[in-house]
Amino acid sequence: MxxxxxxxxxxxxxxxxxxxxxxxxxxxxxxxxxxxxxxxxxxxxxxxxxxxxxxxxxxxxxxxxxxxxxxxxxxxxxxxxxxxxxxxxxxxxxxxxxxxxxxxxxxxxxxxxxxxxxxxxxxxxxxxxxxxxxxxxxxxxxxxxxxxxxxxxxxxxxxxxxxxxxxxxxxxxxxxxxxxxxxxxxxxxxxxxxxxxxxTEATRRQKEKLVEIAWQRRKTAQDIRRKRKIAALAARKDETDLRHQISCQIQHELSQGLHKGLTLDGFRKLVNQRLAWIQTVARQQE
Structure with a gap:
């Protein structure tokens, strides 16, 4: 048996x-x-x-x-x-x-x-x-x-x-x-x-297309991992801490020459937009 x-x-x-x-x-x-x-x-x-x-x-x-x-x-x-x-x-x-x-x-x-x-x-x-x-x-x-x-x-x-x-x-x-x-x-x-x-050119374009598709898929995978990190970040911090961290990030961007002509009201609006986006992504990952 x-x-x-x-x-x-x-x-x-x-x-x-x-x-x-x-x-x-x-x-x-x-x-x-x-x-x-x-x-x-x-x-x-x-x-x-x-x-x-x-x-x-x-x-x-x-x-x-x-x-x-x-x-x-x-x-x-x-x-x-x-x-x-x-x-x-x-x-x-x-x-x-x-x-x-x-x-x-x-x-x-x-x-x-x-x-x-x-x-x-x-x-x-x-x-x-x-x-x-x-x-x-x-x-x-x-x-x-x-x-x-x-x-x-x-x-x-x-x-x-x-x-x-x-x-x-x-x-x-x-x-x-x-x-x-x-x-x-x-x-x-x-x-x-x-x-x-x-x-020959048709073959070359076909191979380039395959590589491009691979890059797009990797970009999507990287975005997913990034969103998961954001969700974890939102779970660990309260709104005040998040707002402070976002403000520091925008301040750093200003020092690098970004957001030229940004006013104080524009600064607050940008902080609120990013905070809302993080909170939305965090809810989607729940």
Whole structure:
């Protein structure tokens, strides 16, 4: 009996044994025809059993050393690869050949993200599947380290020609689709009186957009932390202390050349405005 229980536990050691990509509910746009074709194809295709996984040599995504496989993917890794690829073809930017979302987003939409009892999110299952795709030359990706915020930007994920063969298409169909998509984009730019884009420029803009989105999200996170600090500050101090602290801050700003022409009445008004804002934020955090 004990052996049977252990065997069953070993066979189902993942939280979601049958992950499937789910399109985000807030996405209302129509997919480009080529993306839709890829989504339909990979949804009914076991891409983890692609012949290239048996034919091509695998190399570690970081060290580039050969990976010696004694067996093929087990069923849980295979299902993870299938779900992850579905998410990738959905988000694929046809022109640039990039996946303009993070691995975290891909993991969540693919059913590969888990949350611990402590509330910590893990996307390890998705990243391991991505490592396999990279090892066989289906995708490339790199993580950009931001020295200022000491965080990684979302991975710069790009697909290769092999990716489309695995997805049931081919590089020639991708080339045709990206040329059509670029022509459609340039038609819209021409109507606005703007210069047409080259494929290189379109790729560069796509990557810049991804970085900008990452910065905006971090700014939002920083604002949330700042508001929490303000709420804690308001909870520790009474109104008189807060008013004094705000007045000192504005006085410092005046010494730095800010608020030129500020009158005494204007000074009082500014203090009252900031005090009201702090109290409003504090109530929102309760």
């Amino acid at each position: 004990t052996e049977q229980i252990n065997l069953t536990s070993r066979q189902c050691y993942v939280v979601n044994p049958a992950p499937v990509f789910t399109r985000p509910a807030h996405h209302r746009h129509n997919l480009p025809a080529y993306n839709k074709q890829l989504v339909d194809t990979v949804s009914g295709r076991d891409v983890a059993r692609w012949a290239g996984f048996y034919f091509y040599d695998a190399f570690h995504h970081r060290t580039n050393k050969p990976v010696v496989r004694q067996r093929h993917f087990n069923k849980h890794r295979a299902r993870a690869i299938n779900a992850l690829v579905q998410a990738m073809v959905y988000h694929l930017n046809i022109v640039s050949g990039t996946i303009p979302v993070s691995f975290t987003t891909l993991a969540r939409e693919s059913g590969l993200a888990t949350t611990s009892a402590a509330g910590n999110e893990s996307i390890t299952r998705a990243t391991r599947a991505a490592h396999d795709l990279a090892a066989f030359g289906l995708i490339t990706y790199k993580l950009l380290w931001d020295k200022v915020t000491r965080q990684f930007f979302p991975a710069d994920i790009e697909v290769t020609d092999r990716f489309f063969d695995m997805a049931g298409s081919n590089p020639q169909a991708w080339e045709k689709a990206r040329n059509q998509q670029l022509a459609w984009i340039n038609l819209g730019l021409a109507k606005k009186g703007e210069k047409p884009l080259t494929r």
